[in-house]
Amino acid sequence: MSYLEIDHVTKLFPAPEGGSEVCVFRDVSFKIEQGEFVTMVGHSGCGKSTLLNIIAGLEHPSAGGVVLEGREIRRPGMDRMVVFQNFSLMPWMTVFDNIRLAVRAAHPDWHRTNVDRFVQRYVDMVGLGGAERKRPAALSGGMRQRVGLARAFSTEPKVLLLDEPFAQIDALTRGVIQDELVRMWTASRSTVFMVTHDVDEAILLSDRIALMTRGPVALLAELVDVGLPRPRSRARLIDDREYLRLRSHILRFLVEGAVGPGETRGGLPENAIETTRFEEPAAPLARAASQA
Amino acid sequence: MRRDRVRVIGVSTLLGLAALLIWQAFAAGQPAGRGIPGPMAVAATAGHMLANPFYNNGPNDKGIGLQLAASLGRLAIGWTVASLVAIMGGVVLGLSPTLYRAVNPYVQVLKPVSPLAWMPLFLYTIKDSSQSAILVIFMSSLWPTLANTAFGVATIRRDYLNVAAILQLTWWRRLVTVILPAAAPAIVAGLRISIGSAWVAIVAAEMLIGGTGIGYFVWNEWNNLALTSVIFAILAIGLIGVLLDAGLSRLSRRLAYTE
Numbered sequence: 196m197s198y199l200e201i202d203h204v205t206k207l208f209p210a211p212e213g214g215s216e217v218c219v220f221r222d223v224s225f226k227i228e229q230g231e232f233v234t235m236v237g238h239s240g241c242g243k244s245t246l247l248n249i250i251a252g253l254e255h256p257s258a259g260g261v262v263l264e265g266r267e268i269r270r271p272g273m274d275r276m277v278v279f280q281n282f283s284l285m286p287w288m289t290v291f292d293n294i295r296l297a298v299r300a301a302h303p304d305w306h307r308t309n310v311d312r313f314v315q316r317y318v319d320m321v322g323l324g325g326a327e328r329k330r331p332a333a334l335s336g337g338m339r340q341r342v343g344l345a346r347a348f349s350t351e352p353k354v355l356l357l358d359e360p361f362a363q364i365d366a367l368t369r370g371v372i373q374d375e376l377v378r379m380w381t382a383s384r385s386t387v388f389m390v391t392h393d394v395d396e397a398i399l400l401s402d403r404i405a406l407m408t409r410g411p412v413a414l415l416a417e418l419v420d421v422g423l424p425r426p427r428s429r430a431r432l433i434d435d436r437e438y439l440r441l442r443s444h445i446l447r448f449l450v451e452g453a454v455g456p457g458e459t460r461g462g463l464p465e466n467a468i469e470t471t472r473f474e475e476p477a478a479p480l481a482r483a484a485s486q487a
Numbered sequence: 488m489r490r491d492r493v494r495v496i497g498v499s500t501l502l503g504l505a506a507l508l509i510w511q512a513f514a515a516g517q518p519a520g521r522g523i524p525g526p527m528a529v530a531a532t533a534g535h536m537l538a539n540p541f542y543n544n545g546p547n548d549k550g551i552g553l554q555l556a557a558s559l560g561r562l563a564i565g566w567t568v569a570s571l572v573a574i575m576g577g578v579v580l581g582l583s584p585t586l587y588r589a590v591n592p593y594v595q596v597l598k599p600v601s602p603l604a605w606m607p608l609f610l611y612t613i614k615d616s617s618q619s620a621i622l623v624i625f626m627s628s629l630w631p632t633l634a635n636t637a638f639g640v641a642t643i644r645r646d647y648l649n650v651a652a653i654l655q656l657t658w659w660r661r662l663v664t665v666i667l668p669a670a671a672p673a674i675v676a677g678l679r680i681s682i683g684s685a686w687v688a689i690v691a692a693e694m695l696i697g698g699t700g701i702g703y704f705v706w707n708e709w710n711n712l713a714l715t716s717v718i719f720a721i722l723a724i725g726l727i728g729v730l731l732d733a734g735l736s737r738l739s740r741r742l743a744y745t746e
Contacts, residue, residue, distance in 0.1 A: 251649075251653065252652075252653075253649050253652065253653075270652075271649070271652040271653040271655065272653070272655060273653070273654065273655055275653070276653060277649070277650075277653055279646060279649075281646065283646035283647065283649065283650050285647060285650070285664075285665065285668070285669075286744040286745060286746045287668040287669070287671070287742070287744040288664075288668075296654065296656075296664060297654055300654035300655060300656055300660075301654075330744065330745075332744070332745040332746065350654075
């Protein structure tokens, strides 16, 4: 039995104007081992964030289920912490209090001084010492997500769910925070499920990458093993053959092959290709070109 | 910015002086003892009343300070109790879309009713005029805070509630650390409207119940044909209204947050 098992999960959304339900994705099944870092990559609308929310317990699957350590997930819990794309920090609380909220929830029996010391450790871990008394609005996106990471790690969850955590952070800061994530993950050895658009990020961080076809009725098309040895450095990956092979494989899938079986490209209405065109690769390609 | 401020204060002072001049000219053009008293007469009365605001010479002759204190006391009780009830009710309504929509028609019907319309019912049921006045204040303070709290809670960003759910906060901690702070700006906006309408209602309520209070004072001075006192009372009522609002405005600045 594996650690975290996504078992034939299907998600239907009610149609907006009374029509039939819309199937976001169907029959998604895969397993994540303890301590593994698995990333899901796919186009907007393939339901990857929805799947993440189902694992978090914030949404319910229409069919199938998610099993963590042999128990089915039905509601949110402290064993699964989410790092949100929009940070989702409480704007009326300071940095310190945001993390403190989580630590207190994880350890309701702890004494106040104990809690505060523990919070301070995580504040320092993400390099936010000195900014404890600031509110999130006074911080940059990168610093806010550091708080998000500290909040998530501070509860020492079994599973960490990262919902496009670096999407709203500028490209230069992104690398630094990715390194911080790797450091914290290496230290904690928690199991991670991440959702992203960024192929480079997925390869840099993951043990395996799950590729989704285009929605609606998205399917899990492939699980790509990332055999690159750790620790990985961005500098060394740039002209690593395996890295480049993985990268072009995934990009080719996203650009050409991310069409579900039973609906070939010719079968789609003409404008559908136009409107669902994958736009993200442009940026990573340009970045790789400028670095080469 | 600074120059703007100076200009605003200048224009404001000029307008005030002009109004006083017109008022004085209007009052001076009328035969003595009839018509509206002028600002000088009002100022004289004000000086007289403020010299000893807390004297008490029996039921029909009390200082204006005592009368205002009586009104503010009623306001404090009625508004505080109404605010607590309205915030609690608003949180419940805001968290349950079904209940919100089910209760909304009743709130909409009750909201436009003048709080004074309840007075006969209160007098009939509790048979105490002072408590009835407090209940009128209660009724006038209830709806704005209730509606604002329900709206504020209903529009809390899903993300905050998701975080609360993931952290499995107890309902009490969820209320205190997430729901109330998130809805605080809307709630305080409701409290400000409430205290304003309560202060408006108290004057009318006290005119009806008699005994004490600034509303009763105004009516009593009218019966004495002491219009200078009436005008001074109007100014005092307005000033206290401004102070009440300023207090809550400070509270609202403290509780505001940017996302």
